[in-house]
Amino acid sequence: MPVATPNRIGPTGRFHRLCVATVARLPFGLDSVVAPTFLGFCAINGFTFGVDLLLLTALHGGLRIPLPIAVTAAYACAFALSYLLNRTMNFRSHAAVGPQIAIYVVVVAVNYLALVLGVCSALSAVGVEYHLARIVAGVCEAVFMYSAMRWVVFRR
Numbered sequence: 037m038p039v040a041t042p043n044r045i046g047p048t049g050r051f052h053r054l055c056v057a058t059v060a061r062l063p064f065g066l067d068s069v070v071a072p073t074f075l076g077f078c079a080i081n082g083f084t085f086g087v088d089l090l091l092l093t094a095l096h097g098g099l100r101i102p103l104p105i106a107v108t109a110a111y112a113c114a115f116a117l118s119y120l121l122n123r124t125m126n127f128r129s130h131a132a133v134g135p136q137i138a139i140y141v142v143v144v145a146v147n148y149l150a151l152v153l154g155v156c157s158a159l160s161a162v163g164v165e166y167h168l169a170r171i172v173a174g175v176c177e178a179v180f181m182y183s184a185m186r187w188v189v190f191r192r
Contacts, residue, residue, distance in 0.1 A: 047125070048124055048125050048128060051076065051125045051126070052072065052125075052126075052128065055073070055075045055076045055079075055126075056072045058072075058075055059071070059072045071186075073126055074182060074186075076122075076125065076126035076127075077126055077181075077182045077185065077186075080118060080121045080126055081118055081178060081181070081182075083121075084114045084115070084117050084118040084121070085114065085174055087113065087114045087117060088110045088111060088113070088114035088170075088174075089110075089167065089170065090110075091106075091109065091110035091113055091114070092106055092107060092110040092166075092167075092170060093167075095109055095110060096166065103157070103160060103166060104153065104157065107152060107153065107157075107170070108148075108153075111148060111152055115144050118181075119137070122185060122190070123136070123190065127185065127186070127190035129190045131190075136189060136190070139188060140185075140189050143184040143185075143188060147177050147180055151173055151176045151177040151180060152170075152173050152177060154173075155169070155172060155173035155176055156170050156172075156173040157169075159172060159173070
């Protein structure tokens with residue numbers, strides 16, 4: 037079994053260093069406004085949103101599962117992955133998992149009901165194509181979720 041040395045950093049450390057280095061290079065003084073955790077959140081949640089859309093397409097477009105059920109299943113899978121990646125790679129939390137997951141579940145439930153199902157279903161009902169409706173809902177949820185994760189779920 038390899039032993040960690042001071043010169044070796046794992047994927048979590050590399051991810052954090054990449055976010056810090058990237059934010060440090062932002063123009064127009066944005067490095068003082070944009071937190072490295074915001075960049076990490078965008079990268080991780082961009083990836084997990086892709087997973088969400090892929091699952092949604094497979095479930096609704098391929099298997100013809102009703103949209104609310106397909107959105108729910110895809111969302112649950114993507115947000116479980118998002119929690120795991122954000123906890124370990126982005127916010128690097130070492131807090132007790134149990135209470136943290138309980139808070140995360142409440143945040144996700146509010147987000148899901150208000151933004152994901154609410155916005156996505158409403159836009160779809162007025163004729164917006166379901167992928168575009170989900171993307172619009174995704175933009176709304178990104179703002180809410182980053183704020184909740186940074187200042188509520190993974191607060192220091």
